[in-house]
Amino acid sequence: DGGITQSPKYLFRKEGQNVTLSCEQNLNHDAMYWYRQDPGQGLRLIYYSQIVNDFQKGDIAEGYSVSREKKESFPLTVTSAQKNPTAFYLCASSSRQGPAEAFFGQGTRLTVV
Amino acid sequence: GDSVTQMEGPVTLSEEAFLTINCTYTATGYPSLFWYVQYPGEGLQLLLKATKADDKGSNKGFEATYRKETTSFHLEKGSVQVSDSAVYFCALHYNTDKLIFGTGTRLQVFP
Numbered sequence: 347d348g349g350i351t352q353s354p355k356y357l358f359r360k361e362g363q364n365v366t367l368s369c370e371q372n373l374n375h376d377a378m379y380w381y382r383q384d385p386g387q388g389l390r391l392i393y394y395s396q397i398v399n400d401f402q403k404g405d406i407a408e409g410y411s412v413s414r415e416k417k418e419s420f421p422l423t424v425t426s427a428q429k430n431p432t433a434f435y436l437c438a439s440s441s442r443q444g445p446a447e448a449f450f451g452q453g454t455r456l457t458v459v
Numbered sequence: 460g461d462s463v464t465q466m467e468g469p470v471t472l473s474e475e476a477f478l479t480i481n482c483t484y485t486a487t488g489y490p491s492l493f494w495y496v497q498y499p500g501e502g503l504q505l506l507l508k509a510t511k512a513d514d515k516g517s518n519k520g521f522e523a524t525y526r527k528e529t530t531s532f533h534l535e536k537g538s539v540q541v542s543d544s545a546v547y548f549c550a551l552h553y554n555t556d557k558l559i560f561g562t563g564t565r566l567q568v569f570p
Binding site for chain 1: 493495500501502503504505508548550552557558560561562563565
């Protein structure tokens, strides 16, 4: 079955460490997105990519980095520069053909300890 | 810029009550509109969508009509169930630009 997979589901990080969240999709979608969700809050866009080897900053890109070397993969690195990284991170993908809905992964809950 | 505004929650209802969650949007063109649902600890799932003015999206008893004249896409359900308790997000997708979400509205349904 086609879908979008995030791993791991739970992640713990010590302060000062970088950590990479995985996002893989087999839906043949060109566009991929990373969102951050804090408790009781909506979704805030971190980065998005419309095509391989290209990506754009979203509303809260500071302290994060991404790469898009393959169409299927869009990993997010939370760097030590991110002051408050504890949150729920959601990856999504969509087709660029017409008005397409987004497909979401199950999310990664990151906790800084 | 483009934006989506949702009513603040939580919305608290008894089972079998009528539900309305308001959503209005601002867009420079003609976006497609979506409602997503998020159950606790999970990602978002598409609930319904409408791609042009006057379209009605429907799924699982939920409905929303794309009203261009009022720039609205309100979510309704005639009789809610406890299992409908979740967070609901209104969103717009304008051509190939980034997805834009509202802040979400938490629905709590009690037996």
